[in-house]
Amino acid sequence: MEKFGKSQSVKRVEDLRLVTGQGRYVDDIAPEGAAHAYFLRAPVAHGVICALDLEDARDMPGVQLIVTVDDLIAAGVKIGLGTTVVKNRDGTRGAKPLRPILAQGRVRHVGEAIAMIVADSLAQAKDAAEVIGLEIDDLPVHVDLAVGGDAIHAEAPNNQAFDFGLGDEEAVRAAIAKAAHVVTTEVVDNRIIVNSMEPRGCFAEVTDGRLHLAFGGQGVWGLKDDLAKHFGIDKADIRVTNPDVGGGFGMKAMRYPEYFAVAHAARILGRPVRWMSERTEAMLSDNAGRDLTTKATLAFDENHRIVAYHLDTIANMGAYNSGYAQPIQTELFAKVLMGTYDVQTAYMGCKGVFTNTTPVDAYRGAGRPEAIFVLERTMDEAARQLGVDPWALREKNFIRPDQFPYTSVTGVTYDVGDFGKVLHRAALESDRAGFETRKAASQAKGLLRGQGLCYYIESILGDTEETTKVAFTDDGALIFVGTQSNGQGHETVYAQFLADHTGIPADQITVVQGDSDLIKKGGGTGGSRSVTVQNAATLATVGVMVAAFSAFLAADQGVYVGAVSFDDERFRVDGSNLTPTMLEVVQMARDAGRDDLLVHTATFDIENRSFPNGAHVAEVEIDPDTGVVKVDRYTVVDDFGNLINPMLAEGQVHGGVAQGIGQALTERVVFDADGQLLSASFMDYAIPRADDMPMIRFATECTPSTNNPMGMKGCGEAGTVGALAAVANAVTDALWDMGVRQVAMPFTPHRIWQAMKAAKDDSAAA
Numbered sequence: 001m002e003k004f005g006k007s008q009s010v011k012r013v014e015d016l017r018l019v020t021g022q023g024r025y026v027d028d029i030a031p032e033g034a035a036h037a038y039f040l041r042a043p044v045a046h047g048v049i050c051a052l053d054l055e056d057a058r059d060m061p062g063v064q065l066i067v068t069v070d071d072l073i074a075a076g077v078k079i080g081l082g083t084t085v086v087k088n089r090d091g092t093r094g095a096k097p098l099r100p101i102l103a104q105g106r107v108r109h110v111g112e113a114i115a116m117i118v119a120d121s122l123a124q125a126k127d128a129a130e131v132i133g134l135e136i137d138d139l140p141v142h143v144d145l146a147v148g149g150d151a152i153h154a155e156a157p158n159n160q161a162f163d164f165g166l167g168d169e170e171a172v173r174a175a176i177a178k179a180a181h182v183v184t185t186e187v188v189d190n191r192i193i194v195n196s197m198e199p200r201g202c203f204a205e206v207t208d209g210r211l212h213l214a215f216g217g218q219g220v221w222g223l224k225d226d227l228a229k230h231f232g233i234d235k236a237d238i239r240v241t242n243p244d245v246g247g248g249f250g251m252k253a254m255r256y257p258e259y260f261a262v263a264h265a266a267r268i269l270g271r272p273v274r275w276m277s278e279r280t281e282a283m284l285s286d287n288a289g290r291d292l293t294t295k296a297t298l299a300f301d302e303n304h305r306i307v308a309y310h311l312d313t314i315a316n317m318g319a320y321n322s323g324y325a326q327p328i329q330t331e332l333f334a335k336v337l338m339g340t341y342d343v344q345t346a347y348m349g350c351k352g353v354f355t356n357t358t359p360v361d362a363y364r365g366a367g368r369p370e371a372i373f374v375l376e377r378t379m380d381e382a383a384r385q386l387g388v389d390p391w392a393l394r395e396k397n398f399i400r401p402d403q404f405p406y407t408s409v410t411g412v413t414y415d416v417g418d419f420g421k422v423l424h425r426a427a428l429e430s431d432r433a434g435f436e437t438r439k440a441a442s443q444a445k446g447l448l449r450g451q452g453l454c455y456y457i458e459s460i461l462g463d464t465e466e467t468t469k470v471a472f473t474d475d476g477a478l479i480f481v482g483t484q485s486n487g488q489g490h491e492t493v494y495a496q497f498l499a500d501h502t503g504i505p506a507d508q509i510t511v512v513q514g515d516s517d518l519i520k521k522g523g524g525t526g527g528s529r530s531v532t533v534q535n536a537a538t539l540a541t542v543g544v545m546v547a548a549f550s551a552f553l554a555a556d557q558g559v560y561v562g563a564v565s566f567d568d569e570r571f572r573v574d575g576s577n578l579t580p581t582m583l584e585v586v587q588m589a590r591d592a593g594r595d596d597l598l599v600h601t602a603t604f605d606i607e608n609r610s611f612p613n614g615a616h617v618a619e620v621e622i623d624p625d626t627g628v629v630k631v632d633r634y635t636v637v638d639d640f641g642n643l644i645n646p647m648l649a650e651g652q653v654h655g656g657v658a659q660g661i662g663q664a665l666t667e668r669v670v671f672d673a674d675g676q677l678l679s680a681s682f683m684d685y686a687i688p689r690a691d692d693m694p695m696i697r698f699a700t701e702c703t704p705s706t707n708n709p710m711g712m713k714g715c716g717e718a719g720t721v722g723a724l725a726a727v728a729n730a731v732t733d734a735l736w737d738m739g740v741r742q743v744a745m746p747f748t749p750h751r752i753w754q755a756m757k758a759a760k761d762d763s764a765a766a
Contacts, residue, residue, distance in 0.1 A: 045675020053133030111284025198246025219524015250362030289363025332367030450734025461527025476508025482522015528714025656719020
């Protein structure tokens with residue numbers, strides 16, 4: 001990546017289209033004349049459906065179809081949505097209760113879809129829903145994050161979804177018992193609602209006997225496979241597309257009930273059917289994120305080296321297993337269990353619990369932010385109890401550069417890293433040396449100031465295989481990719497990467513994505529995989545192209561293939577002054593009738609993943625009179641390996657940090673004892689605003705990955721992985737001298753004020 005012109009901060013080409021209202025989202029492209037779907041949803045959290053009278057609704061103006069679970073079964077539709085479960089400690093599998101497309105006999109959370117009404121207009125569908133006779137006999141509601149209570153599912157006594165364990169618990173407890181110092185803390189990772197700018201939506205149509213479903217998602221092939229399974233039809237008779245997508249963050253990666261119901265309606269009616277979620281509907285039905293509580297114990301020797309780590313976690317699954325909820329808080333959490341620290345004695349126990357709340361699944365980072373948050377909060381607590389510098393404590397326990405490749409206690413092999421170098425750079429970039437001066441200035445204004453550090457590492461996840469196809473046109477080239485942009489800038493970065501390695505001008509390259517008819521398979525977007533895995537496939541495709549064009553040129557010039565070379569911009573032929581660009585060779589092939597040279601495809605499988613890591617340093621100011629917390633300074637130094645477009649990487653970090661700050665300071669999901677979501681609108685749920693965000697200082701320290709040919713590491717989720725603990729540690733630091741020892745996120749003014757008041761009262765009582 002050292003060649004001049006590569007790794008440049010190229011502006012996003014898609015932005016002009018998107019910010020001027022020219023984006024084509026799923027609700028913009030629904031076929032003209034499509035009928036509208038609307039879902040009757042459960043008004044209570046748990047109960048038996050004892051009456052569902054649809055007759056009056058069917059007679060309402062404009063109503064074309066009403067669908068219940070019984071209608072789906074009668075039509076031969078497989079009603080149970082797929083999920084992945086983990087292995088319990090006793091060798092059995094986690095509970096796998098049926099999650100029906102539409103409620104079957106019982107509702108288990110407010111917002112669960114009971115029936116779908118399809119009408120000529122949305123207003124008519126809503127009017128029809130109003131006259132449906134729905135009666136539900138209430139059942140006991142379980143919303144506590146604890147095993148126990150009346151079972152929501154017969155398959156899960158005591159509402160336990162799974163009981164996961166990893167590591168030698170006996171050895172860990174023995175090491176803790178012998179340790180010189182033991183630090184235990186309890187950490188709450190609060191539930192969030194994703195609230196992507198564009199809510200979920202879809203439309204379905206049947207054309208020439210083929211089902212086409214378009215939806216706002218993170219990839220098309222998983223849903224295509226599931227549609228084939230649920231409807232019992234051949235995959236060749238299904239096309240799935242993703243148009244422009246206004247934010248996904250893991251939430252839109254899953255297969256939701258509405259997609260199957262809408263597809264069924266289009267097949268029954270022979271007419272396109274569309275659905276778009278409204279905001280409160282989204283808050284009630286989109287997968288939530290996080291929602292777990294962990295008791296963590298770190299044990300140290302007399303030199304403050306970590307000798308053992310023990311975790312006990314309770315994780316909320318909501319009312320059903322979503323697609324990957326169980327693995328996220330167990331297997332994916334474990335990927336970075338020990339973070340960047342050289343510790344080989346650790347145990348993780350995690351119990352999953354079903355509650356009468358919205359299901360929980362992936363949210364930006366999916367398990368890795370949860371793991372790093374607990375670890376880095378506990379490291380900070382340990383530093384305070386041990387009376388040592390939290391930066392020095394981390395550095396003392398880092399995996400050293402000469403230990404790589406390093407296999408962690410959970411069996412994950414980190415390829416490279418130089419954590420100390422990154423940490424030292426973070427101290428400079430954040431002006432750590434000037435913190436005491438800034439703290440004194442804050443005190444002079446009557447404000448409390450604190451600094452928090454988080455050193456994170458994450459593993460890119462998802463499918464390790466990807467395919468790229470390049471097709472040449474009269475105007476340049478099309479690059480077909482198997483990932484799906486949700487706003488990250490893929491149209492820019494993929495074109496830029498192909499241009500860097502072929503010399504084709506980037507403005508003559510068009511990125512094609514999100515259409516199962518145009519590329520055979522793909523892994524979609526998630527787990528920070530997109531750029532690394534997709535560009536590895538693109539690099540392989542470039543190799544195929546260069547080999548094919550070199551052979552063509554050799555034959556055309558009457559030389560052996562070894563006499564032809566390519567320098568990423570031009571071909572050269574030994575003994576000749578012929579130096580054509582790739583597009584010029586394409587034209588030569590076209591003139592020669594070699595249409596077989598106009599399309600090239602390659603698939604690449606990255607056998608080992610990369611591990612982005614870095615340091616986040618947050619500084620907060622707290623007003624002791626009001627409890628208001630302001631993030632005043634924020635610095636990030638990341639090791640993302642080699643970068644294609646530094647500006648896009650920085651943008652990804654900014655977005656991730658914003659979501660982390662939102663969870664830390666403002667976002668709070670509240671269910672009452674009856675399972676009603678009290679924070680079901682933006683009047684009650686506070687996503688971060690522009691004035692909640694500081695300027696973010698961003699720098700990189702590159703240690704190229706050895707696990708892919710570009711030396712790259714994913715960057716999409718890193719900002720969130722590091723932000724939670726950085727902000728939480730800064731808040732703790734600011735409040736420590738006030739006697740406050742524990743506050744749970746989000747750090748709302750009321751919570752902070754209450755914590756300070758309680759500490760003051762305790763001090764007075766003593």
